[in-house]
Amino acid sequence: MRRAESAVPRMWAGARRFMLTGLALNGIAQAVAALACAWLTHRFFEVVIDHRTGGSAMAFGLIGAMLGAGALLAALRVVERVQAERLGQDYAAELRLALYDSMAEQSPRRMQARSRGATILRFVGDVKGIRRWMSLGLPRIAVGALSASIALCVLALVNGTMAFAASWGFVGAAVALALLSDRVDPAVREARRRQARLAANVNDKIGGIAVVQVFDQVARERALLERQGAGLADAMVAQTRGMALLKSAAEFSSSFATAGVLLAGAIEVAGGELKASQVVGAITAVGLIAPTFRDFGQALGYWRSARVSFEKIAAFLATPRLATCAQDDDGDSSAAPLAAPCGAVEIEFRGVSSGTALRAFSACAPAGATVAIVGPSGAGKSTLLAMAARLLEPDGGEIRIAGAPIGRYRLSELRRALGVVMPDLPLLRGSLERNLRYRWPGAPDTEVARVAALCGVDELLATLPDGAQTRVADAGANLSYGQRQRIAWARALLGSPSVLLLDEADANLDPASAHGLGQILDGFTGTVLMVTHSYARMMQADLVWYVEAGRLLESGAPAELMGRMGRTRRLFQREANEAG
Ligand SMILES: Nc1ncnc2c1ncn2[C@@H]1O[C@H](COP(=O)(O)OP(=O)(O)OP(=O)(O)O)[C@@H](O)[C@H]1O
The missing domain is CATH 3.40.50.300 (P-loop containing nucleotide triphosphate hydrolases)
Structure with missing residues (x-):
């Protein structure tokens, strides 16, 4: 009689739903702050270019307001980071408990058959990988996508051509990331496999160092560790190359957004459709949103790594467990209580x-x-x-x-x-x-x-x-x-x-x-x-x-x-x- 295995805990359950809502609100606030910055920049240029009476006082006021909006944006990013870390840590804590519960209910023989190094890797490496995705990857994507969408919508209201040009940059980045991200998977898996092997070996040697010494195999074990270390180093470099490619692709594509807005703005100004100050405002807005979008590449890398961790943890949790509570085929849920202390039973x-x-x-x-x-x-x-x-x-x-x-x-x-x-x-x-x-x-x-x-x-x-x-x-x-x-x-x-x-x-x-x-x-x-x-x-x-x-x-x-x-x-x- 075995208890059914349990699934990986749900990401969006309980307090984490509220945490994500908080992050979404933060994303909206960031978009508003970025747009405020853009509008203030546009107004500043208008005032400076028009040389209005009392313009210098207003210009100083606008600079102060710009600094305020910029500071608000920076503060919101700090809050976002803290909220995101809390979200990731909360899920990591639940994952660790789920792994512990699963381990506590497995047959010790099944646990003994596993490499202890690999089990430690589940608790430490995989949980960390998922936490990184939850606190650094996912919130960046959620907040970034939300603030970029709002900023683009507002930009579209100001001028459709500039919004169209900016969108192309962002869409290009998204397509490039989607195409490249599949190539990262094998590197991530290979790195994980080599990490598990190395961890299993080190753990084995910690418990059995006396065996290594007594049988004079120190040099041989050292050579094995060296080989495993070199293999892991190659795999980690390949993984980092893949991740860096994702990040650079996002950076490269999103810089097109800024260039696109500049180009479209120049054409519109030349055609008399827009004022230069409006273009400067739009560039400011895109400039403030672009870094968020650039982070998408890194966030996607975190996801690829977390996906492998999810698979490993799911496999661990799927191990059949010993039944923990009484039940049998007739639905009878319990026998008579066992004998009192010192009692004897057959x-x-x-x-x-x-x-x-x-x-x-x-x-x-x-x-x-x-x-x-x-x-x-x-x-x-x-x-x-x-x-x-x-x-x-x-x-x-x-x-x-x-x-x-x-x-x-x-x-x-x-x-x-x-x-x-x-x-x-x-x-x-x-x-x-x-x-x-x-x-x-x-x-x-x-x-x-x-x-x-x-x-x-x-x-x-x-x-x-x-x-x-x-x-x-x-x-x-x-x-x-x-x-x-x-x-x-x-x-x-x-x-x-x-x-x-x-x-x-x-x-x-x-x-x-x-x-x-x-x-x-x-x-x-x-x-x-x-x-x-x-x-x-x-x-x-x-x-x-x-x-x-x-x-x-x-x-x-x-x-x-x-x-x-x-x-x-x-x-x-x-x-x-x-x-x-
Ligand atoms: N942790 C384990 N995982 C898988 N198989 C095991 C494990 N421990 C023992 N076995 C297998 O079960 C069989 C019976 O082993 P068991 O330990 O019950 O024997 P034993 O009579 O207690 O032996 P001993 O007197 O040497 O301790 C053996 O063939 C062994 O290979």
Whole structure:
């Protein structure tokens, strides 16, 4: 049961509609200010040319008014920039949340299959590309088109020939941009592809620099980075060339608008149709509008880049997600609430399949039982646990908890009932206390102290100068493996979950800690599914499932399975002999 993927958030929704209206009003105001400038220039020339009495006072007044209109235009452009940035940032924030929501609902295995560098690129590079289009590209086009249209309309009222000449310049620019813009696409895509490769490589090396060092591959990896860097540089230059071409085409074509107005104006003045002052006014208006139009080229470049980002983000959001809320085919929306803390529930797998990792796996863990899942590497043991934790959806079959299909529980309710320790669940950055309380931030101090004492974390805290406030690095890298494991245990046990899912949970523990873990399991009243390679841990269980090639091949009490010459006994023969 998978939740339908969600689409890219709508651009013009909620507050952004008002922001765009604000920008449109700004565009109108800019056109009015530009026209005011033009009219004042025209009047100034009239006054100066006519040498009227009192003309100099009026000329100074007009100059003051021109400066005022110019300042207003400049102020409107500042406001436009701020409005536009707000618009872009608002959408970028929504995009990031949509990406996060999608990631949080995807199966971790699907996420692991992706390059982490490419995922970071979605969050950073693609969101930035779209924000740039929203805040620098689109508003420029909207405001520019609006103010240019209004200015041209007014110009047409003054003189049709000049307006016609100016329009040709702008139309020419639009046609040139439309013809050129398709040529930019391949360059943008290539640059993006190379960026993703480089990001994936760098991310891989950040996590695995020790591997590079240990196996003495520093020079080889450096050469690879150099090759990727050179490829990216070529691709970025090609992309910039395309963008610059768009910008120059817009500049070149729009300068024709000014030239056209000048030419048409000169003809009209010569024919006695217009005064020179009117032509000067028209030139001023076109001169004030032309820069906006010149920006169209750059804006179009932003759009081409954003379009690729939209495609990448849409593909990410289209990844199938795990269901987050309960629903089934009958429309029944929920099973009975899961057992209260410390309660025990039955967990049953009915013919569960997952690719080749699990094949029609059926077994039942009775409420309160501790089940040891054993078998050779790659048998499907971890896959089984991942399914019980709903980190993976089965391809077929059904998992039932407390008698109800797992899908009928709300995911949050199910996760509250589960305590999970798996190698894939590292500690997170932040304080040690944050990690301890991660599953229940508001847990009472007594509960935190209980699990800390139970898992030996209190001894660890006593040795750290900053105690619970000690900073934990990415994945707990500044702590020993055993220390991390103990904190992971305490994190899982906080709030006494009904079910414990443990994947090699005693890996990296010293003998004393491993013994402590045995005591924790003995005192735990809920149901436990634990993947283990430890003979002692297996012998502590109530029930053993022997899994091989995705199938349950043996099941029974540990003593019973070790008492006959089956697969479980063969797997643990040596340890059993050593244990006597
Ligand atoms: N993250 C993953 N993405 C895709 N396939 C995976 C992933 N993890 C495991 N598999 C595949 O699933 C199959 C079962 O792996 P699983 O991890 O469940 O085995 P396991 O019994 O837990 O092995 P081990 O004891 O070595 O941990 C393997 O063939 C493996 O290739």
